[in-house]
Amino acid sequence: MKKLHHIYIISAFLLSSCSPKISSLITKDYQSLKYDEKVVVLGLNEQQPANAEVLGVVKVRDTGFSTKCNYEIALDKAKLEARKVGGNTIKITRHKKPDLWSTCHRLDATILKI
Template sequence: MIKRLIYILVLIVVAACAPKLKSTITKTFPPLPKDALVVVLDIADVQSIEGDVVGVLEANHGGLNGNCTYYQNILNLKELARKAGANLIKITEHKLPGTTNTCHRLQAKIFSVKNAKKYEAKINWSADRKLTWDDFKGVPDTLNYPNTLAMTNSGFGYESGVNMLKEGKVFIQSVFNTNKSWVVVEGRNDYVLRHEQIHFDITEIYSRKLRKELADANITSKNAEKAKPIFNRIFSEMELRQQRYDQETQRGDKRETQEHWEAVVKLELAKYEFYKSN
């Protein structure tokens, strides 16, 4: 039940464009609800996809009046996928911003699959999306962690885009990494899962603290370079908090202390509710 943390998506992108979106639908499905899960697989993901190909989506350079960061384009592609009845996006091409084009340009195939959750490599934190043991897809590292029942790998990062006509947003994501999180057979019980969920909740608390501090400091895409030292400090604070959680609960073995931590984390999530992940 040790917590291993990663430093994810720390990227500042200068963007001066609006995404031009295009969809080519080859098979018709009913549209999905606006809050339906859509899983995104990046180029490096080599999972075999079992399902129907719905079509192809593109997000290209399209002018000077919008936001075309990677994160914003992913949100745009998810919206198009839902309208087409697709619940899985496989990125097939990703062109990075350059001197002649300041947008992230994406091309992707979209699929309709029976169970999108089984393809998830990363899970964004959500109050409505609690972890299950099916989310722990990694191979247990019992050699380096012989007394560990489960390992949660999560972290948060930020991305910023700028355009010439208006300030862009600073996007912050709190993410659980399924392929780097694992559990041994004897650890698969509700109590251990509760312990691991608190690790992810602590990650979310500190991503909310980052949003608050960036807002209090009036940091936007115009001065996003000032975000890095704040990010580094808050990320370090989170790492120390995760370590203290495992130490004080003895990785969940001290049930009374575990319950105390669960109550404290619940209160802190409520305290920073305004800054929660979208």
């Protein structure tokens, strides 16, 4: 029985460690958006609209064991965090591409409501 318990714990750890780590600092939130509502992405070189309300910041990082962490997945994770707090736009503020230290795309983004 104890062996089975250890197998469950190890399996849960391995399954959760394949995803990128998401951390966010939310300063204001609204009602969550539906999972399929569009979230606009503003790139590094695009200006944040003057009328945008800042809801917080989200960071998508590598856990060290992440495997599913291409740019699209990192972007989807950031959009999901935005939807949770009612944000309909994210402004990418930092993008680190895979390198010698990490095979993952790493993003910082500001969550906005326009």
